Amino acid sequence: xxxxxxxxxxxxxxxxxxxxxxxxxxxxxxxxxxxxxxxxxxxxxxxxxxxxxxxxxxxxxxxxxxxxxxxxxxxxxxxxxxxxxxxxxxxxxxxxxxxxxxxxxxxxxxxxxxxxxxxxxxxxxxxxxxxxxxxxxxxxxxxxxxxxxxxxxxxxxxxxxxxxxxxxxxxxxxxxxxxxxxxxxxxxxxxxxxxxxxxxxxxxxxxxxxxxxxxxxxxxxxxxxxxxxxxxxxxxxxxxxxxxxxxxxxxxxxxxxxxxxxxxxxxxxxxxxxxxxxxxxxxxxxxxxxxxx
Numbered sequence: 001x002x003x004x005x006x007x008x009x010x011x012x013x014x015x016x017x018x019x020x021x022x023x024x025x026x027x028x029x030x031x032x033x034x035x036x037x038x039x040x041x042x043x044x045x046x047x048x049x050x051x052x053x054x055x056x057x058x059x060x061x062x063x064x065x066x067x068x069x070x071x072x073x074x075x076x077x078x079x080x081x082x083x084x085x086x087x088x089x090x091x092x093x094x095x096x097x098x099x100x101x102x103x104x105x106x107x108x109x110x111x112x113x114x115x116x117x118x119x120x121x122x123x124x125x126x127x128x129x130x131x132x133x134x135x136x137x138x139x140x141x142x143x144x145x146x147x148x149x150x151x152x153x154x155x156x157x158x159x160x161x162x163x164x165x166x167x168x169x170x171x172x173x174x175x176x177x178x179x180x181x182x183x184x185x186x187x188x189x190x191x192x193x194x195x196x197x198x199x200x201x202x203x204x205x206x207x208x209x210x211x212x213x214x215x216x217x218x219x220x221x222x223x224x225x226x227x228x229x230x231x232x233x234x235x236x237x238x239x240x241x242x243x244x245x246x247x248x249x250x251x252x253x254x255x256x257x258x259x260x261x262x263x264x265x266x267x268x269x270x271x272x273x274x275x276x277x278x279x280x281x282x283x284x285x286x287x288x289x290x291x292x293x
Contacts, residue, residue: 003045004064005037011059018051018060027051035060046120085211087261092216093178095252097132100182104213105130111209115202118194124202124246125187127237132181139177142226142233143169146176149230165222176222180250183220185227187243199246206249216254223248 005027014033024044030036035051051060058067105128112126129135150166168175177183186202188195207217227234228245239245 003037003042003062005035005051006061007035008059008061009034011057013057013059015056017054017056021050021054023048023050048120085208088258089208089211090216090258091218092250092252092254092256093218094255095178095180095216095250096255097179097181098253099132100130100215100252102130104215107213108206108210111205112202115205117198117201118192121189121192121194121198123189123192123195123243124198125189125240125243126202127185127187127239129183129237135177135181135183138183138236139174141236142176142223142230143174145230145233146226176226177220178218178250179255180218181252183223183248183250185237185239185248186246187239188246189243191242195244195246203247203249207251210251214253215251218250220248220250223250 003026009032012034014029016029018035019027019029024041024046026037026041026045027035028038047063049062049065052062052065052067052070053073055067061067109128115124117124129138147166147169150162165175184203184206186199188199192198203219207219210217224245224247227237227248234245
């Protein structure tokens with residue numbers, strides 16, 4: 001892997017921030033105190049671009065990325081507004097039957113590039129239905145498939161626990177997709193180091209940014225289980241065979257408007273001021289016996 005790590009020696013002020021912030025310790029100073037990479041460690045690079053980002057004078061480029069093409073960091077955010085966004089977020093289950101505008105979809109798409117993943121792996125794949133007519137086809141296919149499955153005599157006893165949902169579908173209620181015009185399915189590489197948490201982090205970013213754009217979202221467990229356990233449905237979304245479905249989120253313009261925040265139950269938040277003493281594990285106890293002998 002070629003990093004194409006370059007330093008503009010006329011700009012470099014030898015501050016060492018790039019060396020300090022390089023997590024895999026690939027960057028060091030040469031004899032002239034100019035940052036350079038350690039060739040045998042280059043394969044450990046996570047492509048985080050922190051070196052490009054942290055340089056105060058924009059002297060570093062990597063992977064042919066020009067620092068002048070990056071947006072300048074302001075580090076100036078309104079914390080009250082961000083908290084307000086979090087407080088006002090709701091799970092939306094009533095949507096307008098209209099497509100989200102193309103420019104808003106494009107904003108969501110570009111935002112996804114910035115979501116963090118474990119070891120900067122970026123092994124996520126997003127399947128987005130951005131047209132209500134395509135969504136209607138998915139709705140119809142999923143609902144008819146579920147009815148067909150639960151009608152099978154061999155699984156009727158198991159299906160009984162889902163009777164409420166099947167009855168709703170039979171009565172014409174869109175209980176799974178809630179009338180949403182769009183959805184995003186995030187799938188994760190089977191080899192990703194943090195495949196259990198990366199998709200959830202990504203959708204958390206997605207829902208908050210979507211809210212700031214005037215959209216509503218809903219974490220859709222019913223759609224997730226339908227796509228997860230009926231493989232042919234997942235294939236309709238062209239998910240790579242190297243990936244597995246992680247979760248589904250509905251989105252669109254909300255049909256309802258909430259007038260105030262909720263008053264949630266306080267979540268336990270305990271400050272740990274001292275660590276408890278714990279008994280050694282069985283393994284540690286056995287290990288200690290061998291040391292004594």
